[in-house]
Amino acid sequence: MKKIYLFLALALVVLTQGFASAQGVLSFEKETHDFGTIKEGGVATYEFKVKNTGNAPVIISHVQASCGCTTPEWSKDPILPGATSTIKAGYNTVGRPGAFNKALTITSNATQETQMLFIKGTVTSAPAAPAHTAAQLAASPKIELTSSTYDFGKVEKGQKVTAKFTLKNTGKQDLNVTGLQTACNCVTYKMAPAVVKPGQSAKLELTYNPQVLQNRIETVTLTSNDITGSATSLTLKANVVESLAKQSAVKVNKGSVPFK
Structure with missing residues (x-):
């Protein structure tokens, strides 16, 4: 009887260690994207590539931008071990000439619960519209x-x-x-x-x-x-x-x- 209890205890320890070691890890191809110099007008977008290098599925629950001028998009599906996904960041350049540096905060069930991505660049002003005549x-x-x-x-x-x-x-x-x-x-x-x-x-x-x-x-x-x-x-x-x-x-x- 003691042998049975000992076997069950050892099995429980092995299972517990297995669950504890099953963790997802989000690894980004790069954490900062520099758009360089871009012209004002429209939305500049970039897709960050991410891979799950862990041994458990990862779900990205939320991506929070540091301002309303940046709009993130991401898949709500689990990222399986070894699989890849993308997080799309869009920056609205309209009416925003000058340098910018914006952050995205990623929240997930990975080993690191929150991670940061950054986009930056410089927006050049749109050319002034030609003057209209009095008749126009x-x-x-x-x-x-x-x-x-x-x-x-x-x-x-x-x-x-x-x-x-x-x-x-x-x-x-x-x-x-x-x-x-x-x-x-x-x-x-x-x-x-x-x-x-x-x-x-x-x-x-x-x-x-x-x-x-x-x-x-x-x-x-x-x-x-x-x-x-x-x-x-x-x-x-x-x-x-x-x-x-x-x-x-x-x-x-x-x-x-x-x-x-």
Whole structure:
């Protein structure tokens, strides 16, 4: 009987050591990427290559950028031992001339729970647009906004919320809004009608998908065929939190106490 207990104890020790030694390790091909000198306009992207050199699967649970101007993308699938994956980092250069150095914090179940990646470079200013003649300015469509700011209040991270605006074409030609620019790459738009005749109005919907926790102020600049230089920027405000459900639970618990 003693031999059986001894055998079981030894087997348990072997199994425990096996589980303890099974660990995933994330090894990056490089930890810093230098874009060098790039022109302003659009998003500069780079894919960091990562390999699991350990002996257990690794799941990257989150990648946090140091600012809203950097947008990471990564696979949520487990990285098996010996397998590779990528983490894509995008830097929005629009309106950001000058040098930059941004960090990405990777959180996973690997032996090293948090690891850092960096992107850097220098953005050169976009060339100035050619001057327009008085006749061109007079004939241009012109955007007029009835309001330009919307405050969402508290918003859960990753939750899509929509703000509605009204714009009017007070110019002399058809107005075409062709897109928008934001530093966070977290706003999309929809407008009806798509072409606004002179004197007519349109409904503009901005959908905001926040990815950074804190009080946020996002500037949204519309791109269109309006060459008059009229106001084309809108402001979205939000207090981005991890979970609204957790905050609601705290409030309910506080309110459930009948006496102080």
